[in-house]
Amino acid sequence: MATLAQPAGPFALGTFSLPDGEPFPGLLAKGRVLDLGRALAWAPSGMRGVLERWEEALPVLHTLANEDALEWRPADELRVHAPVEPRQVFQSGANYRQHVIDLEVAHRAPDDPRTVEEARAEIAEIMDRRAAEDLPYVFLGLPSAITGPYDVVVLPSWAKQPDWELELAAVIARPAHRVSVEEALDHVAGYTIANDLTDRATVFRRDMPAIGTDWLRSKNAPGFTPLGPWIVPAESIGDPGDLRVTLKLNGETMQDESTKDMIFGVARMVSYISQTARLLPGDLVLTGSPAGNGMHWGRLLRDGDVMEGSITGLGVQRTRCVGEVS
Incomplete structure (x- = not known):
């Protein structure tokens, strides 16, 4: 249980439990929570059940949020879990202009004849062309x-360079396959916060350098994706391309950037993914991380660190790192 920051709009969705109880899908409104498994006639067993009937559920959720004569529980008495269990998680890399420029400049070859200013200007032009002509990664x-x-986030003993990557995540409602950019946001129920932790030391395979990135090893340890606290309906957020993404490490601001800096916005990302895959209710689309990761600061995660991540209107998540005892 934690002190809970209220989201934008009249209500949000989450997954909750009593300290010794089973998780249930909940409606958060006015600092209190309603068990949707009991309140909805079709009794969803989890948040995916709500999202699978999103168009039917949304007007009902608005009504419930204003009904005081229901069995509400104070939110601060409940444990908050990840808001949804997705079947698929799609993640984006190199999607913030400033972040990519910083990385490219930092990893220039020692004999690069360009000044820092020249390198930044050249890479910025490449990013602009990429936004206009290329595809998301x-x-x-x-x-x-x-x-x-x-x-608590356990840092595996093998992870030598664990890093943070706070990101805006879109949550899918309507199944999406081969949808256009113009249609894409109609398939998004809402948004939440994801921290896509990455062990920088294992991103690239040293034994097989030609094979490229190893995202399984570097990003998918248990607990490496803190999610939530809430799913805030898209109608309460407005423009997902104009939100502030902020991460503090032990109270010090490390990331603080607008989603305006995204190279590919949510609609382009969802549309692109749908050209190959079929997006399903509850699936997540992580949209990439802005500048200010640990590699930029020369300060990576270690035992005892506390990360606090927030995005405009989506609340705040707080996770403490614990080093694994090998």
Whole structure:
């Protein structure tokens, strides 16, 4: 249980439990929670059940949020879990302009004849062309890496360079396959916060450098994706391309960037993924991380660190890191 920041709009959705009880899908409104498994006539067993009937559920949720004569529980008496258990997790890399520029400049060859300013200007032009002409870079994550927004994150003993990556995540409602950019946001129920932890030391395979990135190893340890606290309906957020993404490490701001800096917005991302895959209710689309990761600061995660991540209107997640005892 934690002190809970209220989201934008009249209500949000989450997954809750009593301290010794089973998780249930809940409606959060006015600092209190309603068990949707009991309140809805079709009694969903989990949040995916709500999302699978999103168009039918949404007007009912608005009505329930204003009904005081129901069995509400104070939110601060409940444990908050990851808001949804997705079947698929789609993750985006290199999707923030400033972040990519910073990385490219930091990893210039020692004999690069350009000044820092020249390198930044050239890479910025490449990013602009990429936004206009290229495609997003998307890979798959594992649902088993997801943990709750206030849970402890165990840093595996083998992870030598664990890093943070706070991201806006879109939550799918209507199944989406081969949808256009113009149609894409109609398939999004709402948004939540994801921290896509990455062990930088294992991103690239040293034994097989030609094979490229190893996202299984570097990103998918249990608990490496703190999620939530809430799913905030898209109608309460407005423009997902104009939100502030902020991560604090032990109270010090490390990431603080607008989603305006995304190279590919949510609609383009969802549409692109749907050209190959079939997006299902409850699936997550992580949209990439802005500048300010640990590699940028030369300060990576270690035992005892506390991360606090927030995105405009979506609440706050707080997770404490614990080093695994090998």
